[in-house]
Amino acid sequence: MAADAIAGDPKGGVAPQSTRVSNLAHLVTRAARRLGDRPALVWGDKTWSWRDFDARVSAMAVALKDRFGVTKGDRILVQSQNCNQMFEAMFACFRLGAVYVPTNFRQTPEEVAFLLEASGASGLICNASFPAHAEACQRSARAPGFTLSIGEAAFGEDYDALVDAHLGQDVPNTVVDRDDPCWFFFTSGTTGRPKAAVLTHGQMAFVAVNHLNDLMPGTGPDDVSLVVAPLSHGAGVHQLTQVAAGATTVLLPSERFDVAEAWALVERLKVTNMFTVPTIVKRLVEHPSVDDFDHSSLRYVIYAGAPMYRADQKRALEKLGPVIVQYFGLGEVTGNITVLPCGEHSLDDEAARLGTCGFERTGMELSIQDEAGAELPLGQTGEICVAGPAVFAGYYDNSEANAKAFRNGWFRTGDLGHRDEAGYLYITGRASxxxxxxxxxxxxxxxxxxxxxxxxxxxxxxxxxxxxxxxxxxxxxxxxxxxxxxxxxxxxxxxxxxxxxxxxxxxxxxxxxxxxxxxxxxxxxxxxxxxxxxxxxxxxxxx
The missing domain is CATH 3.30.300.30 (ANL, C-terminal domain)
Structure with a gap:
């Protein structure tokens, strides 16, 4: 390209190019080709290889497409506790270019019916454990066009029967652009009703790479990840990252969180990482069974969702060693705001930066702003704002919320904090x-x-x-x-x-x-x- 062409054009003389990106379901395609018979998912006494997992994802995608007419952009609501079908459904939606809309399975039937209406979902995949939720959705103002049941139920068509009927059939990964939605990530609704944060294929590809780079360096096919939180939110993002790495995902055998059972799995399957929240880490390290099982295989215990108090940090370090990793991030930024790696957690109060949640994630930028949007000097407390490729596209069908959430290109987290001279962030709390x-x-x-x-x-x-x-x-x-x-x-x-x-x-x-x-x-x-x-x-x- 001629130098004068670059100099004469503020965009560098480059014509606009396609914004096509890889469909997130290609992560499964790639793992199935490369890793074949190695374990993708373990749940109880069942193990699915990458080839098995890919085949089941394809079978469900074919069923959704051919039986129910699901196409690119359609939203599919999923109401279920953790199970292999829920994990498969995520990638089946991605494969079709449809939008995965998981719920918090502990919400009431009426709350889930609201999520169905708010997302404009055309279909419902509901675990048999939740007949009242399926009924509430089916009688709502926007009843789903179809309902599938995970397990035997009086409502809907059987998920596994559909998979069995279409095994061996395939559908190519739908062509997607960077900003095509793939996931509606509902906020927890701590203030007001939940809002659907729109996550996109390009954004989530960045998030997966960023998680692997900043949180779990070196993670690959030899790693094993234990799921101890609902796949509908942060744990689902974490497991998407495990798929990107070709690591094995392990689900707890039962819905009830049993600490001794979790530690037994860590020992038996040589678990190397897990994602959870500080209160669960606290339960894990304070339970007597932590001393009954070998957890030396753990390399990363990642906690987020809230800061960990110093007393709990120390207890975790004493029991587990230098394996805990903190990140700060909201659903709207898909967990990608700051990181405090293993090596920067310390039992020594003099060596540790007490109270920090870490420094900016790779490719992300922070700004501490006053109420008018002006950046504040280091050390002063203000609203934590963030920009970068991990920031979501906006709230679905909610222009008022979007107007409040963004200012001058920055996403406003609603959290208060300040930075020190090295750029480490200290969260003071929610503005509210x-x-x-x-x-x-x-x-x-x-x-x-x-x-x-x-x-x-x-x-x-x-x-x-x-x-x-x-x-x-x-x-x-x-x-x-x-x-x-x-x-x-x-x-x-x-x-x-x-x-x-x-x-x-x-x-x-x-x-x-x-x-x-x-x-x-x-x-x-x-x-x-x-x-x-x-x-x-x-x-x-x-x-």
Missing amino acids: DMYISGGSNVYPREIEEKILAHPKISEAAIVGVPDPDWGEVGIAVLVAVPGETVTEAEIGAFLADKISRYKMPKRFVFFDEMPKSAYGKITKKLVRQALEERGVLTARATA
């Missing part, structure tokens, strides 16, 4: 978690960290509530370590010289168990609801 007491901003996470340093406290969550004197004050909900007894006065005395007086919670309330979301996360919305149900907030209002 902050409260103002006596005119001063209070960030609950800072106080929760201090409380969790008390040896008798296992979990802590603080919410701000209205107060006639101070505007707002904090109520701390605490869970004691099993077998321990602790009082409000004891915690108050413990905190007295550790935080400013205006940050001191007005009350300490003890629960036997902390309310958590379906993904094992402590959310302030659920904590507040629990306080309301117990009359704590009502009692304050009438005091």
Whole structure:
């Protein structure tokens, strides 16, 4: 190309090219060709090779296309707990250029029917365990054109029977562009109703490469990944990455999370990685069975969804060694905002960057902004905003939410934080978690960290509530370590010289168990609801 052509054209003299990208289902195609009879998926006493898995994906894709007319762009809602059929359905949708729309399987029938309507799904794949959910969808204003049942059920056609009927038939991977949607990733709905974040083929290909580069370097066909979270959200993205690497995916044998069973699988199958949330890591390392099984095969235990408190970090490092990896990211950015690798977790408080969730992921950029969108200096707290190829295309059919979520090309996370001089990010909390007491901003996470340093406290969550004197004050909900007894006065005395007086919670309330979301996360919305149900907030209002 002539130099003057480049100089005379701000785009470098290059004509616009095709935006075609590889269909994500090609990851399965490639693994089946290359790895053939090696294990792709293990569930209970069943193992599917890559060749088996690819054949089942193709059979379901043919059934969806020929029997039900599914074509590129159609949305397919999937209501199921983890199972091989759910994992297959994801790639069958991708293969046709259709959109995979998984639900949080613990939602109510009415909530799932809302997701069906909100996504405009034309079909439903529903596990036989959820007949009420299938019925709610079928009687909704936008009833699905077809329903498949995973397992024997009175509703819909049998998923496995359709696969068996079409085994040996094939359909090519549909041609897709970079921005063609592949997955509607519903937000958890901690504020308002869930929204469908549109994930695309090009975006998710970047995410898979980024996960392998930043979170699990060196992962390949010899690796084994244990799934301990629902495939509908972050674990599904993690397992997509395992497929990209040719690694084996292992599902827990039962829906109930059994810690001893998980550790037994780690030992027996030589599991090398898993993805979960801090509360599940806490359960894994505090359970007595952690000492009963060999977990030396683990190379990466990746946690996300919420920061891990320092006391829990140390316990995990003591039990598992230097294998824990943290990432920060929302569903809208597909988990790709920051990373704190294994080598930067330390038991030594002097060596560790305490409280950080890491540095920017490869190809991603952070900006800490004020309410007007201006970038703040290092060390100042503001809203965490992000740009880069992992950012989603926007919310489906929700222009109002999109207008609020994007500003000057940046996606606004709604999280508050600041960066140090080396660019490491420190999350202060959700903007919605902050409260103002006596005119001063209070960030609950800072106080929760201090409380969790008390040896008798296992979990802590603080919410701000209205107060006639101070505007707002904090109520701390605490869970004691099993077998321990602790009082409000004891915690108050413990905190007295550790935080400013205006940050001191007005009350300490003890629960036997902390309310958590379906993904094992402590959310302030659920904590507040629990306080309301117990009359704590009502009692304050009438005091």
